[in-house]
Amino acid sequence: MKTTIQPFIILLAEDEPADANLVKLAISENRILADLHTVVDGREAFEFLRRQGPRFADAPRPNLILLDLNMPRMDGREFLAAIKQDTALKDIPVVVLTTSDVERDIVASYHLGASGYVTKPVDINQFIDAVRQLGDYWFSLVRLPQQS
Amino acid sequence: MNSQRNLCLLAVVDDPGEAGQLQLAVQQIGFAVKLYVASDYLEALQFLHQQGERFQCAPRPDLILLDIKMSGQEYLAFLVTAKQDEHLRAIPVVIMATSELEADVRAAYHHGAAGYVLKPADINEFAGTINKLGQYWFERIRLPENCSICTDVARAINE
Numbered sequence: 001m002k003t004t005i006q007p008f009i010i011l012l013a014e015d016e017p018a019d020a021n022l023v024k025l026a027i028s029e030n031r032i033l034a035d036l037h038t039v040v041d042g043r044e045a046f047e048f049l050r051r052q053g054p055r056f057a058d059a060p061r062p063n064l065i066l067l068d069l070n071m072p073r074m075d076g077r078e079f080l081a082a083i084k085q086d087t088a089l090k091d092i093p094v095v096v097l098t099t100s101d102v103e104r105d106i107v108a109s110y111h112l113g114a115s116g117y118v119t120k121p122v123d124i125n126q127f128i129d130a131v132r133q134l135g136d137y138w139f140s141l142v143r144l145p146q147q148s
Numbered sequence: 149m150n151s152q153r154n155l156c157l158l159a160v161v162d163d164p165g166e167a168g169q170l171q172l173a174v175q176q177i178g179f180a181v182k183l184y185v186a187s188d189y190l191e192a193l194q195f196l197h198q199q200g201e202r203f204q205c206a207p208r209p210d211l212i213l214l215d216i217k218m219s220g221q222e223y224l225a226f227l228v229t230a231k232q233d234e235h236l237r238a239i240p241v242v243i244m245a246t247s248e249l250e251a252d253v254r255a256a257y258h259h260g261a262a263g264y265v266l267k268p269a270d271i272n273e274f275a276g277t278i279n280k281l282g283q284y285w286f287e288r289i290r291l292p293e294n295c296s297i298c299t300d301v302a303r304a305i306n307e
Binding site: 081084090091092093101103104106107108110111112113115116117118119130133134136137140141142143144145146 | 234237238239240248250253254257258260262263264265266277280281283284287288289290291292293297301302304305
């Protein structure tokens with residue numbers, strides 16, 4: 001019997017191209033079977049999730065969202081607050097991936113409904129390891145809602 | 149990563165046999181985690197609100213694990229209560245369940261769960277699952293440390 005393994009869909013909201021590339025590299029280094037889609041701020045993330053505009057007409061529904069906090073136009077906090085109010089999207093887990101280790105940001109992220117908060121390690125190997133642990137949890141240990 | 153402080157896990161376990169298994173698995177994790185077990189949701193809420201003589205010194209948990217035997221509305225009611233409470237909603241809640249029904253998985257995330265784990269039947273696998281949970285929540289993930297600012301943050305968000 002032939003079975004097809006579906007890749008996990010990750011939406012990364014990150015305005016810093018170097019950091020986005022690092023996430024891409026870490027996913028490939030860890031051999032995580034995932035399609036990574038990148039948007040540059042919260043507003044674009046909603047365009048992706050709601051399939052608005054020609055660019056996102058065929059956008060898939062992500063299994064997981066990785067969210068930077070500090071972005072222009074709509075930042076991570078505003079995005080989190082809005083997605084967790086949206087009945088059609090609130091069951092997608094959102095993990096904050098940021099350079100901020102300010103306690104207020106950590107508390108606020110969980111308060112707004114984040115399912116994890118990772119401070120980006122500066123060291124590249126540690127960064128790769130962090131993404132591996134994220135992958136182990138979300139794509140191996142836990143059960144996620146199926147694509148609807 | 150979290151600092152070297154002792155982390156606190158509150159597990160709500162409706163099967164006494166499983167409470168022992170969980171205790172054993174947490175001991176094997178190797179992280180400094182203190183486990184508290186509540187046998188039902190009412191007791192868990194008393195613990196979280198430090199109600200009654202027994203719980204007046206109860207610590208604020210870093211993580212709540214709901215170990216549920218079947219799909220049901222009772223745990224969802226607890227989840228909703230915790231997530232609507234401004235003092236408690238920042239505490240992540242992970243569900244450990246036997247049901248693989250899509251509706252159950254979706255409902256858990258919809259109501260604010262930070263993970264839905266299938267409970268393994270095998271005791272060795274059970275310890276492995278708890279270990280993996282621990283690696284994510286107690287090793288990799290940053291958790292709030294100073295919850296005296298929780299109310300402050302909630303107020304700022306609501307303004």
